[in-house]
Amino acid sequence: xxxxxxxxxxxxxxxxxxxxxxxxxxxxxxxxxxxxxxxxxxxxxxxxxxxxxxxxxxxxxxxxxxxxxxxxxxxxxxxxxxxxxxxxxxxxxxxxxxxxxxxxxxxxxxxxxxxxxxxxxxxxxxxxxxxxxxxxxxxxxxxxxxxxxxxxxxxxxxxxxxxxxxxxxxxxxxxxxxxxxxxxxxxxxxxxxxxxxxxxxxxxxxxxxxxxxxxxxxxxxxxxxxxxxxxxxxxxxxxxxxxxxxxxxxxxxxxxxxxxxxxxxxxxxxxxxxxxxxxxxxxxxxxxxxxxxxxxxxxxxxxxxxxxxxxxxxxxx
Amino acid sequence: xxxxxxxxxxxxxxxxxxxxxxxxxxxxxxxxxxxxxxxxxxxxxxxxxxxxxxxxxxxxxxxxxxxxxxxxxxxxxxxxxxxxxxxxxxxxxxxxxxxxxxxxxxxxxxxxxxxxxxxxxxxxxxxxxxxxxxxxxxxxxxxxxxxxxxxxxxxxxxxxxxxxxxxxxxxxxxxxxxxxxxxxxxxxxxxxxxxxxxxxxxxxxxxxxxxxxxxxxxxxxxxxxxxxxxxxxxxxxxxxxxxxxxxxxxxxxxx
Numbered sequence: 421x422x423x424x425x426x427x428x429x430x431x432x433x434x435x436x437x438x439x440x441x442x443x444x445x446x447x448x449x450x451x452x453x454x455x456x457x458x459x460x461x462x463x464x465x466x467x468x469x470x471x472x473x474x475x476x477x478x479x480x481x482x483x484x485x486x487x488x489x490x491x492x493x494x495x496x497x498x499x500x501x502x503x504x505x506x507x508x509x510x511x512x513x514x515x516x517x518x519x520x521x522x523x524x525x526x527x528x529x530x531x532x533x534x535x536x537x538x539x540x541x542x543x544x545x546x547x548x549x550x551x552x553x554x555x556x557x558x559x560x561x562x563x564x565x566x567x568x569x570x571x572x573x574x575x576x577x578x579x580x581x582x583x584x585x586x587x588x589x590x591x592x593x594x595x596x597x598x599x600x601x602x603x604x605x606x607x608x609x610x611x612x613x614x615x616x617x618x619x620x621x622x623x624x625x626x627x628x629x630x631x632x633x634x635x636x637x638x639x640x641x642x643x644x645x646x647x648x649x650x651x652x653x654x655x656x657x658x659x660x661x662x663x664x665x666x667x668x669x670x671x672x673x674x675x676x677x678x679x680x681x682x683x684x685x686x687x688x689x690x691x692x693x694x695x696x697x698x699x700x701x702x703x704x705x706x707x708x709x710x711x712x713x714x715x716x717x718x719x720x721x722x723x724x725x726x727x728x729x730x731x732x733x734x735x736x737x
Numbered sequence: 738x739x740x741x742x743x744x745x746x747x748x749x750x751x752x753x754x755x756x757x758x759x760x761x762x763x764x765x766x767x768x769x770x771x772x773x774x775x776x777x778x779x780x781x782x783x784x785x786x787x788x789x790x791x792x793x794x795x796x797x798x799x800x801x802x803x804x805x806x807x808x809x810x811x812x813x814x815x816x817x818x819x820x821x822x823x824x825x826x827x828x829x830x831x832x833x834x835x836x837x838x839x840x841x842x843x844x845x846x847x848x849x850x851x852x853x854x855x856x857x858x859x860x861x862x863x864x865x866x867x868x869x870x871x872x873x874x875x876x877x878x879x880x881x882x883x884x885x886x887x888x889x890x891x892x893x894x895x896x897x898x899x900x901x902x903x904x905x906x907x908x909x910x911x912x913x914x915x916x917x918x919x920x921x922x923x924x925x926x927x928x929x930x931x932x933x934x935x936x937x938x939x940x941x942x943x944x945x946x947x948x949x950x951x952x953x954x955x956x957x958x959x960x961x962x963x964x965x966x967x968x969x970x971x972x973x974x975x976x977x978x979x980x981x982x983x984x985x986x987x988x989x990x991x992x
Contacts (some may be wrong), residue, residue: 481835482828483991498835502746509832515825517762524761525829532754532833533746572829 431493432458432579432611434479438488441474441635448474450635451488456613456628458579461606463626463643464615465719471635472615473511476584480509492580504533508573509582513565513589518558522549522568525557526575535576543571548597562589570598581605583614587621599625619719631722638722650718655691658683658707665703672697683707751834751843755817758830759847762820768813772892773855775806776863784870790953796879797952799867800860803888804943810852810892811916811942814899817844819909828992837987841904845980848900849893856892861885879951887969891946894969895920898942898976904983927959935961942976945969 434456441449449471456462466472477483479490481497489496492507500506516525526540544550547567552560560568566589573581581602587595602625606612616622622629622643629646631639639646656679659665666676666684674688686694691710698705759765779802783789789798821827834840864881899916906912920943927938938944939961947955948965963971 477991480832482831484989500835502750503835504833511828511832512825515828517758517820517824517826519763520758520761524757528754528757528761529829529833531757532750532830534750 432609433494434490434492434580434582434611434613435494436475436479436488436490439475439478439485439490440487441471441478441483442486448635449478449485452632452635452637453488454630454637454640456611456630458611459606459609460627461602461612461614461625462628462630463622464613464630464632465619465622466615466617466632466638468617470617470632472617472632473584474635475632476509476511476582476615479582480507480511482511502533502576504529504535504576504578506576506578507580507582508576508578509584510566510569510573510586511584513562513569516557516565516568518556520557521554522557522560522571523553525568526571529572529575533576539575539577543574546574547571563591563594566590567594570601578610580611581613583612585616586614587616587618595621631719633722647712647718650722652687652712653690654711655686655689655694656681656683656707656709656711657686657694657705659698659703659705661703665698665705668697668701668703669694746834748839748843748846751839752846754830754833755840755843755847758821758826759817759851765813765816765820768809768816769851769855772806772809772813772852773859775809776800776803776856776859777866778802779805780863780867781870784867789871789876791876793953794877794879794951795868795871796864796881796884797947797950797954798871798876799864800888800950800952803860803863803946803950806856806859807892807895807943807946808917808920810856811895811899811920812913813852814848814896814901815903815906815912815916816899816909817848818900818903819907819912822907823909831992838984841900841980841984841987844900845897848896852896853889853893857885857889860888884949884951884965887949887966888946891942891949891969891972894945894973894976895942897980898972901976901979901983905979905986924960934959939963939968940971940975942972945972 436452436454439449439452440447452475464472464475474483478485479492479497497503497507523540523544526543527537529535530537530540541550544553547570549564549567549571552564557565557568566586570586573583587598590598602612602614606627614625626643628642629639630637631646641649657665662684669676669684669686669689672689674686677685679685691708695705695708780799783798783801821830830840831837898919899912902916902919903912906915920941923941924938924943927934930937935958938959944955944960945965945968947960948968
């Protein structure tokens with residue numbers, strides 16, 4: 421079997437081809453094409469409202485695309501007879517009837533997909549919910565609900581995991597737990613595709629990134645490439661004579677801004693040039709730090725650019 | 738690939754999933770229990786108050802409150818699906834069974850089987866209670882069989898009607914209001930239509946039920962001259978049509 425891209429379709433590969441979803445006038449997903457591969461954690465990143473959840477719903481066959489296709493292992497989700505054994509998903513942690521217990525929720529899903537009963541106890545144990553398994557879900561905190569959502573996703577021991585904001589509501593210990601779990605699942609050769617609007621979390625968890633803004637693909641690259649390509653180098657400088665230093669740097673054509681932590685943030689001259697310049701002019705420096713903008717800043721800039729682009733395009737119509 | 742990935746699942750698995758979901762929601766279980774209890778309590782009540790009209794039958798009198806029970810069955814039918822939309826469970830249901838027609842069929846089979854069996858037992862019991870408590874020889878007996886099977890079937894049909902309306906409306910309050918309206922309004926508004934009353938009132942599932950219980954309330958002037966069985970068939974017919982409509986809506990809609 422081969423995908424439309426010409427590359428062979430691997431078991432567990434998620435593919436979106438020209439995926440588009442419109443709700444009335446609003447285009448939530450706009451011609452998205454991407455591939456999510458097994459064996460690594462792929463982060464799906466975008467600001468709130470970028471179309472992440474819609475895309476995941478399209479992949480899971482919950483919403484029908486306006487055009488384009490979304491497949492898992494070369495097949496549409498709806499074609500899977502017992503999907504939970506192939507694809508585990510967590511969309512809305514609170515999407516469980518409050519009157520049910522955690523165990524009842526999982527037992528029902530297991531029965532629906534011929535998953536052996538012992539898996540229910542296995543995933544309850546894995547997610548640390550065994551003790552509260554007999555309690556009604558109504559009383560669960562968001563963190564416990566997220567764990568139940570993870571338990572449901574893992575129930576069928578699937579090759580592919582699709583998770584929408586799984587760390588939302590988890591405490592520090594929970595976040596660390598999920599990060600370790602996702603990395604180990606990917607290391608076993610499974611496909612892990614998780615969305616988040618939190619760049620900092622992604623930076624620690626994901627190996628690969630798919631970034632969208634306003635429903636369009638902004639980047640599909642490794643985490644390292646994404647940072648290196650998109651972040652701009654700058655230098656932090658501090659001096660007891662800040663005004664003099666600024667005039668000097670600006671005279672050399674550098675752009676100088678006040679940094680949030682104090683001192684100057686300099687673009688256009690590297691640390692070596694700034695150091696040499698200061699020595700030549702007899703200026704004391706207290707700090708000279710080369711820096712990259714954080715992933716957070718890169719991502720904010722990228723999504724802002726895309727929003728501005730979109731606004732311009734719409735103004736031109 | 739893991740072994741679980743090769744598992745096949747179809748209607749029996751969807752039915753098992755529905756059954757577990759059904760019995761783990763207290764409101765559904767309680768409403769269902771009420772559906773079964775109301776006819777029996779009604780028989781006791783009517784016998785105790787001696788409120789039965791002289792021209793009524795033992796069967797009709799014993800099943801005086803069966804109309805209320807039938808409405809409760811329809812409410813259960815609606816809640817089985819609207820509860821899932823309300824809580825968001827519908828998405829995990831569709832994630833487990835992407836073929837939505839299978840989900841609806843499983844819900845329909847569960848509801849029809851459960852309400853039929855419960856109504857059969859409950860209405861038979863109500864009749865026995867009424868027969869034992871009502872004054873001997875004062876009322877015509879009424880013919881229990883085969884009417885009882887039709888009575889039970891009218892409960893199943895009402896539950897399915899509730900399911901169809903619930904699937905189309907999706908919101909619990911709206912669906913319950915709509916389904917009670919469908920069951921009650923025809924007989925409430927019927928008199929406003931003058932000569933057409935028998936047509937208006939006669940289309941409700943409650944009319945079919947009343948005819949089957951052979952109560953003196955079900956006169957040709959109020960609920961039409963259509964016999965009890967054709968009346969049941971009529972209600973079953975439009976319920977089936979509504980269910981097909983609901984299945985179509987379910988397939989085309991974003992969850």
